[in-house]
Amino acid sequence: MTDTKVQKLTGSKAMSLAIEQEMLKDDKIFVMGEDVGKYGGIFGSTTGLMDKFGPDRIMDTPISETGFIGAAIGAAAEGFRPIVELMFVDFHGVVMDQIYNHMAKITYMSGGNVKMPIVLMTGVGGGYSDAAQHSQTLYASFGHLPGMKVVAPTFPHDLKGMMTAAIRDDNPVVFMLHKTLQGLGWMDQIPASLGPVPEGDYIVPLNKAQVIKEGTDITIVAAQMMTVAAMNAVAGLEKAGINAEIIDLRSIKPIDKETIFKSVAKTKKLLIVDEDYLSYGYTAEVAALVASEAFYSLEAPIGRLAIPDVPIPYSSVLEKYVIPDANNIIAKAKEIMES
Amino acid sequence: MTDTKVQKLTGSKAMSLAIEQEMLKDDKIFVMGEDVGKYGGIFGSTTGLMDKFGPDRIMDTPISETGFIGAAIGAAAEGFRPIVELMFVDFHGVVMDQIYNHMAKITYMSGGNVKMPIVLMTGVGGGYSDAAQHSQTLYASFGHLPGMKVVAPTFPHDLKGMMTAAIRDDNPVVFMLHKTLQGLGWMDQIPASLGPVPEGDYIVPLNKAQVIKEGTDITIVAAQMMTVAAMNAVAGLEKAGINAEIIDLRSIKPIDKETIFKSVAKTKKLLIVDEDYLSYGYTAEVAALVASEAFYSLEAPIGRLAIPDVPIPYSSVLEKYVIPDANNIIAKAKEIMES
Amino acid sequence: MKDISKEHLVWMYTKMKMSRYFEERMEKAYMEGKQPVFNIGAGPVPGEMHLSNGQEPAAAGICVHLKKEDTVTAPHRPHHNAIAKEVDLKRMTAEIYGKKTGLGKGKGGHMHLFDPAVKFSCGGIVAAGIPHAVGAALAAKKLGEDWVAVAFIGEGAANAGAFHESLNLAALWKLPFIVVIEDNSWGISVPKSDSTCVPFNDVRAAAYGIKGYLVRDNDPFEMYRVSKEAVERARKGEGPSIIEIETYRFLGHFQGDPELYRDKEEVPTLRAKDPIERVKSHLIKEGMATEKEMDALDANIISEVDEAYEFAINSPLPAPEDALEDMFV
Amino acid sequence: MKDISKEHLVWMYTKMKMSRYFEERMEKAYMEGKQPVFNIGAGPVPGEMHLSNGQEPAAAGICVHLKKEDTVTAPHRPHHNAIAKEVDLKRMTAEIYGKKTGLGKGKGGHMHLFDPAVKFSCGGIVAAGIPHAVGAALAAKKLGEDWVAVAFIGEGAANAGAFHESLNLAALWKLPFIVVIEDNSWGISVPKSDSTCVPFNDVRAAAYGIKGYLVRDNDPFEMYRVSKEAVERARKGEGPSIIEIETYRFLGHFQGDPELYRDKEEVPTLRAKDPIERVKSHLIKEGMATEKEMDALDANIISEVDEAYEFAINSPLPAPEDALEDMFV
């Protein structure tokens, strides 16, 4: 952090400010996506940028994800630094080939001779009844595939710092913004979506988790809204006599295993909470890392909380049941402590 | 197994025989895909079927995976039972939306009112220098997403029995055939690709792993060519004094955890070997299942062997380095035994 | 316009009016629990809500030619299509309210309505329903039935790859398939001129050697006529068609859309040309119905819709753990 | 055919001949280590091998109009395209041999050749290179340069969604973009008539309001002419074009293809019309070159290709652990 002046911003403002500041410095950066222009991005990622940079640098596209994300790849190969938005991560299936077979692999396949400095930003997360095709996080669907850095910042400070880092990175970065953390006027307004953000530019590394609450009894690893849920569980955990250490993952790929190992070495217990599907999600990957590389730290079975391998249902009552919350975390943590 | 007459067949013949036998019984079954007609499927999955059933039931398609796999969904909703081939699993990115947002979710989203009896068969695996876009297994890319049963049989017996089960299932089944296990004339000919197959119809359940070698010292969990590699490691392991129990996973989703837990309860040690990418692969999911639900069985760190999070390189010397083999398995097992 | 029978015109009017009234009630129902501070996730009808007020002719004008065995797929803005295909209105409304009695037991929601009894489905991914309709048309052909499959999409969807793959397949296999492009000028905030390289999508029929039709200015009568021809051709095995209709989006893309991107004058101009009124005045002018008969018709429509809302409102919610059911059948 | 200069014809001949000889040598090189029992993974050149013998006019006929700054993307059958775009032949051959000196240090292979110095790339996913060329054309427009981007594809790829999305984008944004459809009649074993609902893809230009060109019977001269127009139009900002050329696939889809699906007569008929011979005899007939000059030219070509093979064969393999490098830059 090179700047000392700090303002309170929402997640979306923090992100768009990062884009703005980088665009002012480098005219090779441009933005493409559906409704990124006048609308400012459905989740506010490009708020105000159209007015500042005009339609040549903030480009609305047709609903042709393969076309325009593929075009970003072609433009990147020519020296541009495109930022492209896939409106909802749920839509990745119409364009995954361009993302994982090309954007992610061209650098490697070319023996390092072609750079792919692309930021693919995409909205993730549920909790507002947008149902099965608009509520997923799909962290692992991207984390599984080599060649992309995948980040999922929680707080406005990190949204800005990681966006700046992503734009400056010469490699493809999948930047997952959680809708509920954008601080949008038409969504649930939660405290975590507003926070202190330095005015100047700074970077937050793309591969570092962060201990956001220290504790001694159990390590809770989470990301985005599950980090918020874990923080919301703190009081209840304390009431149950559990002093949890909470790690905000921030980076889905690579996972910052050192930070996790260090914590588990202290707490001896681990609970992983994910808004993605249970099977093959980060609850699996983090558990496997610990069980293979920090095995002797563990004194109890690892706990996993995630979407129980069903699509996200529409009805609020059903949706609440499948997305982990603070109560689930407290119950699970107790179970681990007692096991 | 209801039949006693047994013949020796290759994987591809076993598969196509299953399709043939089911098609003879149910005229709602038809096959669609690229080169499934006269060519008989690039990996032989429809060998001879064109001659038997003609072009109305064995339909060559344009290179329009979203179009024809989407059409399979529409036909399934009308009561048909389509078998569709995605030639290489590597191409899933052009059609993943149809697969995971529709085929996999429609039954759930419709409250169980619409059935999706579709078999999506697809070729997986590397080892013959087909490079980064034609050599992946991507087991986890499908296993992660709810609504599909995902299988990856190894031996001709299971290819036939699981294909029969898949066709009869009223739910979407992703049927992954490993190219090297098809026993094709133009690929490496390995013993495992030829095996005893009952002549009549029978099913092998879609959710059961199988202990293919009993042992006492360490459990090795693998699938398809990694199962073959594990079997190839047996002699070397024995020489090192290690009596391994080998489990052929067969089902990627759901994972048959009981079979694994039972084995680990006996051996106390676990090595998982995967031809998919390391991060967020089945080495993660199996490790996490054991570390969370069978933790107290474990007496040593879990071992994971998989593609080390790089695309599959072309040059043989590089490709051999990234795909686990018997030697890697022996070395890793020794390491675990000594840890 | 003597070519359209009273029966058909009344049918169209009924579906259009029903759809309009359904949507108008939905506009209000959706805002329950979302005032004074709008929160998309709050209230008895949470989530995104895409209403179709103004687009009724596109649906009614073709569905009047369809029977129960014909298949319809629709996109994220599906209510008018569903109503014209005679989806069970009670269970559809209950689904939108997230109730156990809904078409999908509350699991689907407004973008995911499935009524296999009348072969209707829809989905939230732009253009994804097109190949499903192609598959239904393929099924009809395989069965030797004269059934037709219709995919409704927005003009924005005509630029998605699925459109092209589906049209090529349907034309190649000469399937009884029709795509209806509801050109409401906008894909969220993006005007057609910024998304589509040709002024009208009917010309894209040339790429598939099929018939292309264009209906100007949301004309319900012309929609009736071109659809009649397209459906008849499809039933006779003469292959697929593209129908594009210029239609009106009276509301925002979704409820809560600030609509800062469009001219304040646009909607009043469109509302002045309300297509439902056009059909009504035609019926009266041509002596096919009296004002009084129309009022009675309206009253029936309103009570049918109100009953559906009552059913939905009074239905029980699912139990939380129902979330784990219906994964596999 | 006085409209084509000697210089251009000789250039085209050179690239076509070079490509042909390159492929003929590759046919043999590929079989090394695969006899007597064919095994796709064996030998110094393992993996799939898609050769382009017969398709040379498609590449040379347009690349003669291109400069180094123009971009070319190619599909899984890329050698003739690469050679016409003047990709470094030594490093390309070394890549196909999986050597450390290859364009991709042995990581890419024959389907994944990247030579940024001449802006060439290719890939193994059908139609996926089309949007990359659109992106290059967009870059040219942003830079205010008169550069052009050309995407080569097979006729099978024209039915993929990426084709449609790319063409719409390129036309909408009026980009200097050209797609060249090499119609070799086959997509692996599927004839064009079973994959494409129209006889020729030039008509698909109507769907985008752009120019469509058709070159019959693999004619190198006609390919030259229409390409010239298309490239000039693109440079002048007049937008994209589709060029379809009927071309010949002399060999199987890939080496080892049993080709049971095609008539035994097809290839001899095509070979009799060898397009390289057509250019050669034209040069001689028109007095632009003598037999002797042509022989000398051939000798040069052969030695250049042979040198590339020598370079490849004598280059070192990568070290196994190099597999972990070049992931990120």
Ligand SMILES: Cc1ncc(C[n+]2csc(CCOP(=O)(O)OP(=O)(O)O)c2C)c(N)n1
């Ligand atoms: C593949 C995909 N991309 C983007 C979206 C987000 N989205 C939903 S509706 C919409 C606009 C659709 O425009 P149009 O097809 O004209 O239909 P309309 O909303 O006007 O009825 C967009 C971009 C989506 N649902 N699916």
Ligand SMILES: Cc1ncc(C[n+]2csc(CCOP(=O)(O)OP(=O)(O)O)c2C)c(N)n1
């Ligand atoms: C998306 C995708 N689907 C299928 C394939 C498998 N495949 C490789 S080449 C090919 C045929 C291509 O035909 P065409 O485009 O005519 O090119 P040609 O091989 O004739 O040069 C197919 C189906 C692929 N590589 N990518």
Ligand SMILES: [Mg+2]
């Ligand atoms: Mg629209």
Ligand SMILES: [Mg+2]
């Ligand atoms: Mg071809």
